Amino acid sequence: MSAEEKGKISVETENIFPIIKKWLYSEKDIFLRELVSNASDAITKLKKVALTEEFEGGSDYRIDLNFDVEKRILTIEDNGIGMTIDEVKKYINQIAFSGATDFAKQYQNAENKAEIIGHFGLGFYSSFMVSKQVTIETKSYKSGQAAVMWSSESGTDFSITPIEKNTRGTKISLYLDSESGEYLDKWKLKELIKKYCDFLPVSIYVQGEKTNREKPLWSEEPSKLSPEDYKDFYSYLFPFSGESLFHIHLNVDYPFRLQGILYFPKLTHELEASKNGIKLFCNHVFVSDNASELIPQFLTILKGTIDIPDLPLNVSRSYLQNDPLVKKISNHIIKKVADRLIDDFKKNRAKYEENWNDISIFVKYGVLTDEKFYDSMKDHIIFKNSENGFSTVSEYWEKNKEKNQNKIFYANETEMGSVYMELLKSQGLEALLVDSKIDSHLIQHLEGKNPDWKFQRVDSEIADQVLDKESKTEIVNESNETESNRITKLFEVALPKEGVQVKVEALKSVDVPGVILLPEFMRRMTEMNSMFNKEDTKSMLKSHTLMVNSKSPLVKSALQAFEGVNPEKGKKLARVIYDLSLLSAKVMDEKEVSEYTKRTTEFLQEIFST
Numbered sequence: 001m002s003a004e005e006k007g008k009i010s011v012e013t014e015n016i017f018p019i020i021k022k023w024l025y026s027e028k029d030i031f032l033r034e035l036v037s038n039a040s041d042a043i044t045k046l047k048k049v050a051l052t053e054e055f056e057g058g059s060d061y062r063i064d065l066n067f068d069v070e071k072r073i074l075t076i077e078d079n080g081i082g083m084t085i086d087e088v089k090k091y092i093n094q095i096a097f098s099g100a101t102d103f104a105k106q107y108q109n110a111e112n113k114a115e116i117i118g119h120f121g122l123g124f125y126s127s128f129m130v131s132k133q134v135t136i137e138t139k140s141y142k143s144g145q146a147a148v149m150w151s152s153e154s155g156t157d158f159s160i161t162p163i164e165k166n167t168r169g170t171k172i173s174l175y176l177d178s179e180s181g182e183y184l185d186k187w188k189l190k191e192l193i194k195k196y197c198d199f200l201p202v203s204i205y206v207q208g209e210k211t212n213r214e215k216p217l218w219s220e221e222p223s224k225l226s227p228e229d230y231k232d233f234y235s236y237l238f239p240f241s242g243e244s245l246f247h248i249h250l251n252v253d254y255p256f257r258l259q260g261i262l263y264f265p266k267l268t269h270e271l272e273a274s275k276n277g278i279k280l281f282c283n284h285v286f287v288s289d290n291a292s293e294l295i296p297q298f299l300t301i302l303k304g305t306i307d308i309p310d311l312p313l314n315v316s317r318s319y320l321q322n323d324p325l326v327k328k329i330s331n332h333i334i335k336k337v338a339d340r341l342i343d344d345f346k347k348n349r350a351k352y353e354e355n356w357n358d359i360s361i362f363v364k365y366g367v368l369t370d371e372k373f374y375d376s377m378k379d380h381i382i383f384k385n386s387e388n389g390f391s392t393v394s395e396y397w398e399k400n401k402e403k404n405q406n407k408i409f410y411a412n413e414t415e416m417g418s419v420y421m422e423l424l425k426s427q428g429l430e431a432l433l434v435d436s437k438i439d440s441h442l443i444q445h446l447e448g449k450n451p452d453w454k455f456q457r458v459d460s461e462i463a464d465q466v467l468d469k470e471s472k473t474e475i476v477n478e479s480n481e482t483e484s485n486r487i488t489k490l491f492e493v494a495l496p497k498e499g500v501q502v503k504v505e506a507l508k509s510v511d512v513p514g515v516i517l518l519p520e521f522m523r524r525m526t527e528m529n530s531m532f533n534k535e536d537t538k539s540m541l542k543s544h545t546l547m548v549n550s551k552s553p554l555v556k557s558a559l560q561a562f563e564g565v566n567p568e569k570g571k572k573l574a575r576v577i578y579d580l581s582l583l584s585a586k587v588m589d590e591k592e593v594s595e596y597t598k599r600t601t602e603f604l605q606e607i608f609s610t
């Protein structure tokens with residue numbers, strides 16, 4: 001070629017540029033990802049050629065970004081495979097713009113910006129998002145091939161001119177438009193390279209300064225890596241996130257290609273979760289920090305990287321939702337997570353229990369939302385128990401089903417020292433401890449999966465084992481009333497009548513005058529609907545049972561006073577027993593505690609003044 005050649009790409013592309021500007025303006029940073037990725041590909045191709053062919057030039061492969069503020073020019077240059085004149089015509093004039101033509105036809109009147117980005121392969125043409133003119137200077141690695149320059153100002157008209165270029169590779173010059181001066185800044189460019197191209201397998205320099213890390217840990221052989229390597233990489237990816245609990249290294253070649261490292265972060269509370277915990281890559285190029293279609297929701301608490309070479313760079317949410325490959329990858333990740341947890345459970349139970357506070361939320365959520373994860377993890381869900389240890393439900397069931405009469409007693413962890421727990425423990429019974437709102441859903445789910453299991457909250461019903469069934473109530477008055485009838489009458493007279501039921505039982509322990517019983521179903525539904533706060537507690541307390549211990553000396557004293565010369569004293573003492581029961585149940589608010597304190601103080605003063 002000895003002279004300049006001019007031409008027009010296609011008359012159909014004349015409206016592409018304004019459409020690109022309209023729809024992708026806010027996403028224009030990705031032009032740099034596209035051009036640097038292309039440069040990396042050119043070097044990768046040359047590395048493959050070097051395995052079978054000889055060519056001039058060394059092996060110091062690199063990509064250079066430079067800019068001239070006064071001339072408003074940004075250049076991206078590589079020393080990769082380069083292009084011949086015919087390759088320029090093929091890859092730039094034909095292939096690169098064919099996608100642009102399809103875009104113009106399909107989306108010039110579209111409204112859904114996100115879908116547009118996903119469907120349109122930006123590639124080289126993304127350079128026109130920020131430029132008023134683009135030039136390509138390129139020389140093929142093949143000997144005897146002339147260097148050429150391709151240039152276009154509009155994206156439709158172009159010229160190809162022979163030039164002098166002594167080295168192989170490609171240099172793209174962007175003559176930035178008036179709205180894109182931000183890319184004439186070293187720190188901005190370094191930031192974008194670190195975000196999108198940090199792990200490309202070639203050194204990237206910005207104004208002569210090495211910018212990218214280059215080597216992703218996930219592409220290394222796990223057997224060659226130390227715990228410190230994984231720890232350092234986690235700190236690099238997620239600075240100021242503390243340490244992770246443990247990790248999973250993903251490395252699959254068949255039936256799909258997948259690499260990555262998933263970390264289990266140490267959480268400070270159950271609702272803590274990172275929205276951008278997992279970074280999605282394609283051939284080491286950053287694609288998105290939202291991998292929600294690849295990662296089930298219950299695993300979004302994880303942090304790390306996933307690299308899927310077979311995904312397009314400009315992947316859309318709809319693509320991820322509909323691609324069967326994505327579902328296979330998702331299932332594989334779920335399996336690998338379950339396998340790791342089960343392995344820890346079996347090989348190092350103590351460490352598994354130590355980590356449980358940090359992993360329990362996503363495990364519980366996982367078994368509730370994913371059937372396969374439930375099948376894998378159902379025998380590895382553990383609960384703290386009232387014996388200061390941990391148990392799976394199956395372990396608890398096998399140990400206690402006979403003496404518990406096929407019930408699984410459970411309580412909130414805060415109730416370890418409650419009167420309910422003391423009653424259970426006094427008879428050699430134990431309970432599982434729950435500590436989060438999700439446990440109500442989990443218990444319901446486990447009961448549905450295991451019909452033999454019946455969970456009973458310790459404060460919803462007094463266990464038969466703590467009742468003194470051999471204690472017989474005698475008829476003691478001329479009206480044929482039992483002691484239980486008379487105690488019931490006393491408390492019904494003494495207490496607020498709204499929603500309070502009185503039930504009299506003889507307990508084996510005489511130390512407990514009374515306890516509040518809250519309906520199991522109501523408690524579960526309240527917590528499952530995430531409405532268990534003070535206001536809802538009050539509402540729930542309108543319907544509850546006061547179980548009075550007929551063997552309590554305090555109860556007997558109240559009954560004696562009520563039926564004797566001081567009925568008012570008996571009623572006041574009954575109210576004190578009721579208040580103490582409410583206090584033990586930890587359901588009084590500040591106002592109610594204040595009223596109780598005032599009422600009790602007056603009663604004590606009355607007693608000691610007589």
